[in-house]
Amino acid sequence: MFKIGVLVSGNGTNLQAIIDSINNGFIKNARIETVVTNKEDAFALQRAKNNNIETKIIKVKSFENKQLYEDALIDYLKEKELDLIVLAGFMVILSEKFVNSFKNKIINIHPSLIPAFSGEGYYGLKVHEGVLKRGCKITGATVHFVTEEADDGPIIIQKAVSVKDDDTEETLQQRVMEEAEWLILPEAINLILNKKIKIVDNIVRRIC
Ligand code: GAR
Numbered sequence: 102m103f104k105i106g107v108l109v110s111g112n113g114t115n116l117q118a119i120i121d122s123i124n125n126g127f128i129k130n131a132r133i134e135t136v137v138t139n140k141e142d143a144f145a146l147q148r149a150k151n152n153n154i155e156t157k158i159i160k161v162k163s164f165e166n167k168q169l170y171e172d173a174l175i176d177y178l179k180e181k182e183l184d185l186i187v188l189a190g191f192m193v194i195l196s197e198k199f200v201n202s203f204k205n206k207i208i209n210i211h212p213s214l215i216p217a218f219s220g221e222g223y224y225g226l227k228v229h230e231g232v233l234k235r236g237c238k239i240t241g242a243t244v245h246f247v248t249e250e251a252d253d254g255p256i257i258i259q260k261a262v263s264v265k266d267d268d269t270e271e272t273l274q275q276r277v278m279e280e281a282e283w284l285i286l287p288e289a290i291n292l293i294l295n296k297k298i299k300i301v302d303n304i305v306r307r308i309c
Pocket of ligand 1: 189211225278
């Protein structure tokens with residue numbers, strides 16, 4: 102059984118997409134071993150509990166500094182012997198030490214077509230705000246491997262979504278989730294668990 106750990110900070114609709122994909126058989130031979138959050142009031146926790154998935158709250162503020170927080174997170178995730186760590190709306194930037202502790206085993210969902218509107222400062226609604234301010238006609242979402250640079254790792258899947266003239270940040274966020282994020286995140290997990298991709302020179306290639 103392929104063991105997945107999901108890190109969340111908020112609503113958890115991407116977590117829900119993974120749960121649903123396992124429950125309806127789109128993702129086979131996998132289970133979510135744990136859902137970890139830095140926010141004790143994250144609704145994602147409720148989604149995990151509704152599905153009898155173990156949850157763990159590890160808050161940055163409980164530690165003297167960020168490194169000690171990350172060490173605790175690394176220890177906990179190592180204990181779980183995970184095959185894959187999914188950052189699904191996890192709003193903590195992770196250090197090189199964290200990334201190297203789980204090399205090529207961490208993926209992230211980002212609500213834009215990377216490299217547009219990505220990197221430090223671009224998260225959640227801020228991404229969609231940037232897209233609307235720039236007058237983009239197309240946006241989308243990206244699933245990528247996580248490296249020490251924010252939103253910079255090898256791209257696994259991207260999906261484009263149209264921007265409408267009357268979009269607000271909220272309506273655009275919702276459409277990007279519905280038309281892209283909730284589809285490509287389970288697809289990316291399948292590609293990894295079925296060993297359909299490899300990383301060559303920092304680029305994700307399909308294994309035929
Ligand atoms: C999603 O749109 C996700 O792509 C984004 O946060 C939202 C979380 O929603 N992530 C980032 O911005 C990371 N840079 P969710 O909690 O409902 O899955």
